[in-house]
């Protein structure tokens with residue numbers, strides 16, 4: 001039997017600011033298929049949380065159903081988690097956030113979980129600009145139920161069994177921008193160099209941060225003719241920008257050429273420096289991003305990197321003007337002021 | 351970096367740290383697995399083939415393998431490699447049936463072995479099956495050399511020694527014991543086809559110029575001579591107060607033997623600091639356990655004699671000072687000199703080679719230190735017929751080194767007798783074979799236990815100190831041996847990478863518990879080492895570097911702390927990684 005993860009780690013594993021190594025951010029050993037892209041995304045989340053020195057107990061992972069939605073078991077084993085119903089992750093995340101606004105929320109979903117059964121919830125959570133990181137591990141199929149085409153499978157993409165997908169694909173990134181998501185990025189599970197800084201930036205963005213990560217299903221959708229295979233994605237990936245995430249505490253050292261790069265200050269004082277590789281696009285202008293996405297589609301390209309960011313829109317708590325202190329820290333005394341107070345309130349309505 | 355050449359037999363060999371460190375390159379993990387499988391006879395034979403004296407070495411080996419063990423780097427304490435060897439020897443069945451069976455058809459050639467220690471015995475074992483007529487000369491009463499005369503019975507019972515010496519002598523060796531060879535010329539004149547000198551380093555160092563040495567002579571003994579006279583039962587007792595001078599293995603055997611022969615207050619006095627003593631840590635522990643006091647940083651000044659009797663010794667107190675290069679100097683502390691009482695003193699401050707019986711006009715060169723000029727690979731002297739090995743070749747070492755020399759000398763002697771080039775060494779026997787049995791199934795126990803090293807039980811002091819022949823260590827019992835064996839990381843089960851299968855999904859990199867694997871752009875070694883997931887700072891350990899992959903990156907694996915857990919191969923969707931057992935065996939003369 002080899003399916004037991006040894007407890008030993010590299011003795012020289014670096015420690016982060018709060019004294020933890022990567023080990024403290026790991027979860028249990030994955031039971032996904034060997035080589036599944038989802039595992040790489042899990043590893044990127046572990047790496048990002050380690051590098052950000054977040055306290056694991058300040059993180060909650062919430063997911064729906066699918067191979068992708070199973071991954072929270074395989075990362076951040078010391079954090080909170082909720083494996084909800086198919087497509088219903090956004091409601092649980094919204095409820096959790098309402099109760100405790102001080103946590104980092106990772107919503108983990110699949111293309112089936114988001115673009116099919118969960119589409120209604122997805123649309124509304126964007127509309128509300130809930131402060132969370134929403135990751136779609138997008139493999140163009142329903143992995144868990146044996147690889148049927150999902151709504152993000154590209155038209156003309158070939159399945160493992162040989163059938164051609166006749167339907168148009170839902171482009172989740174374009175949709176998110178259209179619906180007003182305040183942070184939209186695309187990436188590839190096989191490119192951690194890009195993915196890790198994106199996750200870090202998304203965690204620091206106050207509002208809805210959407211990451212559409214192409215994540216090949218090695219078992220059902222990694223065949224020639226599939227547009228979500230390792231080979232296809234590598235050949236058709238077009239990086240719009242490289243991103244340096246600069247936490248608030250760090251001196252900015254990278255040189256800055258306003259013609260080629262853009263700096264975006266986040267709410268908490270940290271900074272994103274985007275080094276643009278594509279020139280005809282402005283990450284703070286929705287129209288230019290939508291255009292860039294459309295043009296890429298015509299060229300059969302997958303645009304990756306941080307596509308759009310807006311730091312002005314209020315997140316849900318801001319819009320609802322909720323209390324500064326998280327709701328769950330209020331005691332019964334404060335939440336139930338008593339019969340006298342109720343009487344007073346009722347009187348006001350009479 | 352260039353892609354690693356795993357076709358070089360030494361690449362994977364080096365990954366098996368213990369085997370690589372073993373002078374005879376014993377396939378350690380192979381025999382440890384056999385012990386776990388309760389196949390003691392097979393485990394014994396794997397050892398016997400490589401190191402010839404499994405039962406002896408399982409009790410006395412200097413264990414260069416253990417500090418090298420990977421477990422030291424991932425945990426702290428090495429696998430008890432040496433004491434597991436003893437488990438194989440203690441529990442084996444009939445091993446003789448697996449050994450070469452004489453009489454061997456003669457090849458018409460005759461060989462002389464001078465000295466009957468482990469070096470000569472190894473040559474005998476390797477050459478006898480080839481049909482050589484072998485004549486072994488030793489001045490002692492039986493074979494074994496210093497394993498008989500020096501290593502005390504409480505560490506190595508005579509029964510174990512006799513058994514393993516006899517496996518060799520019974521191959522049809524012509525022995526001439528109680529025969530001191532006093533002329534090499536005469537031996538050469540007897541027309542042997544080749545001669546092997548395995549006479550050891552038989553002279554113990556003295557302190558001839560220390561004041562009082564002559565007057566105290568009746569109470570002062572040279573450690574190795576004294577141990578031999580105890581072993582051969584010429585000496586049965588010692589006085590109550592004993593000083594042992596020296597801090598090496600001989601000193602430890604002298605003090606512990608003294609405790610068994612009547613020594614009540616036995617003190618080891620050594621010039622160096624305790625931590626620098628040559629004795630192994632476990633030897634020091636055993637001595638201290640037997641109530642022996644160790645005085646370090648004491649330099650002997652004089653023997654003190656009163657009324658014709660030794661009353662003790664004077665010592666100067668020193669401290670060790672190290673210069674920038676780490677070179678040690680012992681400087682006086684300025685404290686008053688110390689007097690230590692004693693009735694008898696054993697001098698155990700080192701051994702020397704001496705070859706009074708080798709004529710200097712035979713064309714056999716000696717260097718300025720009086721050592722024969724011997725080739726480090728072929729073990730041939732400047733007299734083409736004469737070969738050296740063991741302590742006689744390059745100075746005192748240990749049993750396993752003597753065995754390793756013996757194997758190489760035997761190869762050379764055989765090549766020489768066949769008229770072949772001695773410099774063309776036979777390549778090792780190697781075999782690399784997949785261990786995959788199915789999904790999540792490997793033919794070795796891949797899970798890694800976190801058990802700490804188990805302690806070998808000892809007999810009670812009240813018993814062992816009464817009888818110098820009573821063995822102190824009891825050896826592991828079978829259940830403990832199993833648990834200790836499971837601590838082995840199976841370093842011989844190699845992570846073999848096939849680049850054209852890799853789809854660069856990063857699964858192996860993500861799953862590896864000890865962050866060994868990194869996919870990155872190539873660079874020169876120093877830079878590449880720096881940019882791995884965890885920088886590979888231990889340059890003693892190699893990097894396994896692939897050829898360039900599709901995305902232009904390379905796979906780099908730092909061999910340093912790989913647990914051989916197999917998870918990389920388990921998580922690889924295309925079997926680009928596979929766990930393959932590498933068997934490496936030094937080619938011996940008998941299989942040429």
Ligand SMILES: Cc1cc2nc3c(=O)[nH]c(=O)nc-3n(C[C@H](O)[C@H](O)[C@H](O)COP(=O)(O)OP(=O)(O)OC[C@H]3O[C@@H](n4cnc5c(N)ncnc54)[C@H](O)[C@@H]3O)c2cc1C
Nearest residue numbers: 465467468469488489495496531549550740741747748749
């Ligand atoms: C006190 C002590 C304890 C030791 N403990 C250990 C230990 O625990 N583990 C370990 O690995 N090593 C130990 N050693 C070292 C080890 O014993 C030697 O390194 C090893 O035995 C060397 O083997 P060899 O074959 O070279 O020669 P030796 O074992 O020294 O054998 C040489 C033989 O040649 C004979 N001889 C010499 N000259 C002649 C001659 N002219 N004619 C005929 N015969 C001759 C000698 O009588 C002797 O029998 C110890 C050594 C000492 C002194």
Ligand SMILES: Cc1ncc(C[n+]2csc(CCOP(=O)(O)OP(=O)(O)O)c2C)c(N)n1
Nearest residue numbers: 066067068086110111112113141142143144
């Ligand atoms: C309400 C409900 N409907 C249908 C299913 C069956 N089902 C399980 S997983 C899944 C699709 C998952 O696809 P995706 O979200 O893309 O995840 P993947 O496995 O591809 O990562 C479906 C339809 C279910 N579990 N629950």
Ligand code: SF4
Nearest residue numbers: 033036067143217218
């Ligand atoms: S079925 Fe596909 S998505 Fe699911 S674990 Fe396997 S490779 Fe990953």
Ligand code: SF4
Nearest residue numbers: 368419420838839841
């Ligand atoms: S773990 Fe086992 S194979 Fe590896 S060095 Fe130690 S004893 Fe040898």
Ligand code: SF4
Nearest residue numbers: 862912913915916918
């Ligand atoms: S066997 Fe593979 S996964 Fe296990 S420690 Fe070694 S490189 Fe890492």
Ligand SMILES: [Mg+2]
Nearest residue numbers: 110111139141
């Ligand atoms: Mg899917």
